[in-house]
Amino acid sequence: MPSNQFFNHEGPWSDATEPLMCTDTGDWRTKRPVVDKEKCIFCGFCAIYCPVQVMEMTADSCFEPDLGFCKGCGICAKECPKNAITMVSEGEFVS
Amino acid sequence: MNATATPSNIKVITGNAAAAIAAKLARPDVVAAYPITPQTEVIEQISSFHASGDMDCELITVEGENSAMNAVMAASLAGGRVFTASSSWGLVFMYDAVLATAGARAPVVMVNVNRETPGIIAVSSGQQDMISTRDAGWIFLIAENCQEILDLVLQAYRLAEDYDIQVPVMVHYDGFFLSYLSEGVEIPEQETVDQFLSVLASQPKRTMLRPGEKLGVGTHGILGGYMELRHKHVTAMERSKAKFDAIDGEFADVFGRSYGGQLEEYRTDDADMVLVGSGSMCGTIKSVIDDQREKGNRIGLVKIRMYRPFPHQALIKALKGKKAIGVVDRSLAFGFDGGPIYTELKAFETRLGGAKLVSFIDGIANTDITKTNVEQMIRMTKDLSDGRDVPEVTWVSYPEANKDKGEK
Amino acid sequence: MAEKKKGRLTNVLDYLKHDDPFSKGVAFCPGCGLELLLRFIPRVLGNDIVITGTPSCSAPVLLGQNRQSWHTLSYFGTLMTGAAANATGLVRYYKKAGIDNTVVCFNGDGTANDIGFGNLSGAAERNEPFIYICYDNEGYMNTGIQKSGTTPYGATTTTTPYGTVHRGKNLRRMNLGLKMAMNKIPYTATATLSDLEDLAKKLLKAKKAKERGFCFLHVFAPCPTGWGADPADTIEICRQAVKSNYFPLWEAENGKIRMTKTVKKPKPVSNYTRMMKKFNHMTEKDMKILQDDVEYEYCLLGGLSVLEAECHLPVSAEDGGEKL
DSSP states (O other), X not given: OOOOSSOSSSSSEEETTSOOOOOXXXXXXSEXXXXXXXXXOOOOHHHHHOTTOOEEEOTTSOEEEOTTTOOOOOHHHHHOTXXXXXXXXXXXXXX | OOTTOOOOEEEEXXXXXXXXXXXXXXXXXXXXXXXXXXXXXXXXXXXHHHHTTSSOXXXXXXXXXXXXXXXXXXXXXXXXXXXXXXXXXXXXXXXXXXXXHHHHTOOOEEEEEEOOOSSSOOOSOOSHHHHHTTTSSOEEEEOSSHHHHHHHXXXXXXXXXXXXXXXXXXXXXXXXXXXXXXXXXXEOOHHHHHHHHHHHHTSOOOOOOOTTSOEEESOBOOTTXXXXXXXXXXXXXXXXXHHHHHHHHHHHHHHSOOXXXXXXXXXXXXXXXXXXXXXXXXXXXXXXXXXXXXXXXXXXXXXXXXXXXXXXXXXXXXXXXXXXXXXXXXSOOSSSSSOHHHHHHHTTGGGSTTOEEEEEEOSXXXXXXXXXXXXXXXXXXHHHHTTOOOOSEEETTOHHHHHOOOOO | OOOOOOOXXXXXXXXXXXXXXXXXXXXXXXXXXXXXXXXXXXXHHOTTOEEEEOSSTTHXXXXXXXXXXXXXXXXXXXXXXXXXXXXXXXXXXXXXXXXXXXXXXXXXXXXXXXXXXXXXXXXXXXXXXXXXXXXXXXXXXXXXXXXXXXXXXXXXXXXSOBOSSOBSOOSOOOOHHHHHHTTTOSEEEEEETTOHHHHHHHHXXXXXXXXXXXXXXXXXXXXXXXXXXXGGGXXXXXXXXXXXXXXXXXXXXXXXXXXXXXXXSOOOTXXXXXXXXXXXXXXXXXXXXXXXXXXXHHHHHHHHHHHHHTOOOOHHXXXXXXXX
């Protein structure tokens, strides 16, 4: 009998009750968004416009990117109505 | 005869009507189809059953055959029983979905009414459409007469939806010769058909696409995944051979009719010479064989009922030790010295115990396979059996082809 | 520390009632309009939608790998030629089996307008009860940026490149949304990513209208990679497209068109085209042709919306005629 090494079924079915696949897209970026909490007015535009949806609400009414997956596209910085987000080169964060 | 077989009706109906009635009896959930000569009556009948409430199904009058196959493939993967029908150009228009259906292992059942599919528009019979699509990964069954059309469609559901198989099944029958031919057909009662198919309900449920269940179909196969699926498909096809033979037995128990499974052997036991054929030509061949037998010619017929997967084990068993075999093709293959089914059988020549093979090409391009033609085939096969020189391939209705093979 | 002046949290967040079913790390380009749209849809419509996808930029994410998936939605990976027919088969079976469902047939402009248009037309004609969403990035992007029927006049793609003899696409784009509205289906709408509240409302309207039959959403979703744009500009590009009437926002119930955003003083299309390299080669004459094309299409649309305001829906259209 054929094996069930890669599939559980006879046909091409995937099962999302198994762990989802995930790529380390945080490794892609060359710039990262840095949020200035003083300027942030907690409007949420960065959160809704982020294609990856990595902007997470913080306890102090602001937003912070999940750097594990932020691709560094810069939409959040561009869309912020208060220019509270700056795209900073990853090189600045290498110790 | 089984005591549970209930008395049924014999009605004089066309092959197309037989297919439609079989589909109705199988109680499909979704039917989608598009008209094409010589299949049109199948869907007209089904539409009529649907309109009068005799058939409780979702009937999708699609805008093209490609959509017909895509619709039934999806409905099948969602868990439904489905039906569609097409022919020649329609079959090739839906061919991308035909391949996808096989790859997705959706248990779709359809009938294909054979019609010539050459480079020019033809409205005549021929098996080229079946030959053009033979390795899509579907099980191909071929009917000889109107009764067998009805019976094969019912058996097709039993086979396709079997949990051990889950391969789509296409029932082929000759356009014009069977589609429009009226014959007496015993139409079973609905309860008997329900009984025959009820074994499927007691099997484990196949995987189905439902909202919220987090299953997806049509995933990529990467690394060894794709290979694993292809191997699963091939092995399922192999299993379908024995399964189809077993189903023939189940069918006989319930309906009182048996055909023999993958092959039907007609008067082959003591035959030195055998013709191998498929479809409506077999009716003519059987009739000529009966005449020939009275003259003392020990000739038989091996009728291929399951064409894909190619029943090579059954054919070897049936043909081994025969002196001469004439394979009748109703289609062409290019670059070989013979027709398609001939070349497929010839691949097993070394296992046939010394039997010699010849190819007959007939019934293509608007020609009939007449009793006279069959007599000629038998004569030539007998010559072969007697050790005389016989050309490897003969175009029975077109002697010019026998002189000019196009070789330089 | 003085109290920071706070704005109000955007209304859009109210529409995102459901979790994002997608894995955080999926292979879309940075700034991809499609990624934003694809994550948005199930957050508005719910995670129990059944989504169909075809070979396209969405395929590497919508379709799994072996037994694993990138998201928790039920999906059907299928061929471009039959996407709408597949969705038809699904909804018809679910109807027969009495299974509640929202099927979203999710395709790019290549499938919707070109290779899969035949069965899209058939599904609309039969009024099949599902939502067909076309994300329009104006080209066949997954195969490496080739021209499609919705690629605008003048744009460069790999099959309409800039050369000495031919310079970019020399054909006008097709108006897919309007074509579908003319079928008088229960709901047709255009939407884009700069107006997310509008998009959310239209998604919900489509979900409701689906009870009466076929719904079509035409969503403008920029592709920074294919258009030669800065990924950070994706949303602004949408904004400029709307402000210049390059991509007007409207909806149509049973074919009756209503503008959902009226642009009082449209900006020149050049405000939009200068944001991406695919129009870099355009001469003044080329730009005039494009500007005229945009204005003419808008005029047709505007004319239809005013005219159709006076049209009385036939009675049968209200209840969809014979119950399907």
